[in-house]
Amino acid sequence: MNQIILSADSTCDLSKELTERYHVHTFPYHVRLGEQEYTDNVDITAADIFENYRKTKTLPKTAAINVSEFSDFFEGFVSQGYDVIHINLSSGISTSFHNAETAAQQFQNVFVVDSKNLSSASGLLVIEAAKMIEQGLPAIEIYSRLEKLTSHAHASFILDTLEYMRAGGRCSAVVALGANLLNLKPCIEVDNTTGKMSVGKKYRGPLSKVLVKYVEDELARYDNIDTEKIFITHSVISPELVDIVREKIKQTMHFDHIYETDASCTISSHCGPATLGILFLTK
Numbered sequence: 001m002n003q004i005i006l007s008a009d010s011t012c013d014l015s016k017e018l019t020e021r022y023h024v025h026t027f028p029y030h031v032r033l034g035e036q037e038y039t040d041n042v043d044i045t046a047a048d049i050f051e052n053y054r055k056t057k058t059l060p061k062t063a064a065i066n067v068s069e070f071s072d073f074f075e076g077f078v079s080q081g082y083d084v085i086h087i088n089l090s091s092g093i094s095t096s097f098h099n100a101e102t103a104a105q106q107f108q109n110v111f112v113v114d115s116k117n118l119s120s121a122s123g124l125l126v127i128e129a130a131k132m133i134e135q136g137l138p139a140i141e142i143y144s145r146l147e148k149l150t151s152h153a154h155a156s157f158i159l160d161t162l163e164y165m166r167a168g169g170r171c172s173a174v175v176a177l178g179a180n181l182l183n184l185k186p187c188i189e190v191d192n193t194t195g196k197m198s199v200g201k202k203y204r205g206p207l208s209k210v211l212v213k214y215v216e217d218e219l220a221r222y223d224n225i226d227t228e229k230i231f232i233t234h235s236v237i238s239p240e241l242v243d244i245v246r247e248k249i250k251q252t253m254h255f256d257h258i259y260e261t262d263a264s265c266t267i268s269s270h271c272g273p274a275t276l277g278i279l280f281l282t283k
Contacts, residue, residue, distance in 0.1 A: 002081055002082055002083045002109060002139070003081070003082055003083070004082065004083045004084070004085055004133050004139050004142070005025060005077045005082045005083070005084045005085070006022065006023060006024050006025065006085050006087075006126065006129055006130055006133060007024065007025040007026070007027060007073070007077075007084060007085070007086045007087070008024055008025075008026055008027070008086065008087045008088070008122065008123070008126045009026065009027050009028070009029060009065060009087075009088055009089055009096060009100075010026050010027065010028040010029055010040045010041055010264050010266065011029065011040075011089045011118055011119060011122065011264050011266050011267055012024075012026065012087065012089075012115075012119070012120065012122040012123040012126050013119045013120040013122075013123055013231075013233050013261050013262070013263055013264055013267065014026075014120065014123040014126060014127075014261060015259070015260075015261045015262075018123070018127070018259065018261075022126065022127055022130035023130065024126055024130065025077075027065055027069075027070075027073055028040040028041060028042055029062055029063065029064065029065060029096070029264070029265075029266045030062065030063040030065075031044055031049070031060045031061075031062055031063075031265050031266065031269070032060055032061040032062075032063065033049070033052055033060045034058075038060075038265075040062075040264050040265045040266050041264050041265055044265055045265065046235050046236050046262065046263060046264075046265050046268035046269070046273075047236050048265075049265055049268060049269050050236060050268075050272070050273045059269055060265070060269050062265070062266045062269060062270075064094050064095045064096035064099060065096050065099060065100070066099055067099045067102045067103050068103075069099075070099055070100045070102075070103035070104070071103040071106060073103075074086070074103055074104060074106075074107055074110045075106075075107075078107050078109060078110065082109075083109040083110075083111070083138075083139035084104075084107075084109065084110040084111065084139075085111050085113065085129055085133070085139055085142055085143060085146070086100055086104070086110065086111070086112045086113065087113045087115050087122055087125050087126050087129060087146070088100050088112060088113065088114060088115060088122075089115065089118055089122060089266075090114065090115055090116050090117055090118055090122075090190070090195030090196075091114045091116075091195055092116065092191075092194050092195030092196035092197075093118060093195060093196070093197070097112070097114050100112045101114075109139065111139055111140065111142075111143035113125065113129075113143060113146045113147065113150070114150070114195065115150060115153070115195070116150040116151070116153075116190075116191075116192050116193065116194065116195035117150065117153050117155050117190050117192055117195060118155060118190060118195075118267060119155060119157075119233050119263055119264075119267050119277065119279065120155075120231035120233045120259070120261055120279045121153040121154065121155035121190065121192075121231075121279040122153070123231065123261070123279075124153050124229070124231070124279065124280070124281050125146055125149060125150065125153055127229070128145075128146070128149060128281075129142055129146055132145060149281075150192055151192050151193055152192075152226075152281050152282045152283070153192055153279070153280075153281055154190075154192065154218075154222070154279065154280055154281070154282065155189075155190040155192070155277060155279045156187055156188060156189045156190065156200065156214075156218060156277055156278070156279075157187070157188055157233070157271065157275050157276060157277025158185050158186075158187055158188075158203065158207070158210060158211060158214050158275065158276055158277065159185060159186050159188060159271055159272065159275055160185060160207050160237075160272065160273065160274035160275060161272050161273075161274070162186070162272075163272060184202045184203065184204055185202070185203045185204070185205075185207060185210045186199050186200070186201075186202050186203075187199070187200040187201045187202070187203065187214060188200070188271070201217065207241060207274060208240075208241060208244055211241060211244060211245050211248070211276060212244060212245075212248050214278075215245055215248040215249055215252065215278060216248070216252065218278055219249070219252050219253050219278075222282050224282045224283045225253065225280055225281075225282055225283075226280065226281040226282060226283050227253060227254055227255050227256065228255070228256050228257065228281075229255060229256060229257040229258075229259060229280070229281075230249060230255045230257070230258055230259070230278060230279070230280040231258075231259045231260075231261060231277075231278065231279040231280070232245055232246060232249075232258065232259070232260045232261075232276065232277075232278055233260075233261045233262070233263055233276070233277050233278075233279060234260075234262065234263060234274075234275060234276040234277070235262070235263040235267070235268035235271060235272065235273055235274070235275045235276075236262075236268070236273045236274065237273070237274045237275070237276055238274075241274070241276065242260060242276070245276060245278065246258055246260070249278065255280075263275070
């Protein structure tokens with residue numbers, strides 16, 4: 001049986017510590033600012049993007065990884081005799097999954113999983129895949145289990161502002177203005193059966209209070225949460241707000257591990273600064 005390489009695109013939002021611990025090979029998206037092209041979270045950060053937007057009022061262009069790039073990436077492992085499990089950003093959000101799937105068809109032992117999700121909800125699947133690899137399961141069995149597990153990964157996040165959604169053409173200026181005037185903080189939810197996003201509950205008030213209520217609501221939605229781990233993932237937010245969320249999680253439910261991670265540039269550029277979500281699995 002071949003050894004298995006575990007890979008994911010950069011939007012899985014796992015920290016360096018976690019990618020090293022679980023031996024994850026990450027493939028970054030492209031980020032273009034003006035005439036300059038960067039590599040997501042390699043030579044550009046979310047803070048850089050937000051600073052550029054403050055100065056120029058322009059957002060970067062993010063580009064999916066193309067078929068040729070995926071082919072070269074997979075070939076590098078397959079040529080050494082490895083099987084590959086690759087977990088990708090949702091097909092409902094990006095064409096990247098279809099590009100990865102097309103590239104994988106050139107090989108017999110590359111398995112591409114549509115996470116039907118984003119950010120560290122995809123990262124949750126990556127960690128589960130790593131554990132299956134450690135157990136010695138074959139690649140085809142891991143792929144089959146991950147396909148079923150996607151509907152158990154839950155992602156949502158609170159937007160502090162709709163300005164970046166408006167600038168990116170994802171909501172109208174009127175909606176953004178109305179939300180700002182009413183001090184609304186919408187909750188964006190990912191449908192883990194389609195991988196598409198929608199607006200959930202709209203909270204009102206200062207972010208510190210909204211985040212507390214958001215955590216209460218999300219952890220109360222499910223009666224079968226897997227309490228082994230939960231992620232707090234954010235885009236350039238104050239440490240004090242992260243601490244508030246962490247303490248609220250601890251007060252509400254015991255998790256063996258509470259991981260804090262930064263959202264990738266690809267994710268952050270669409271949602272804006274001070275966005276925060278909690279992401280977890282259900283049994």
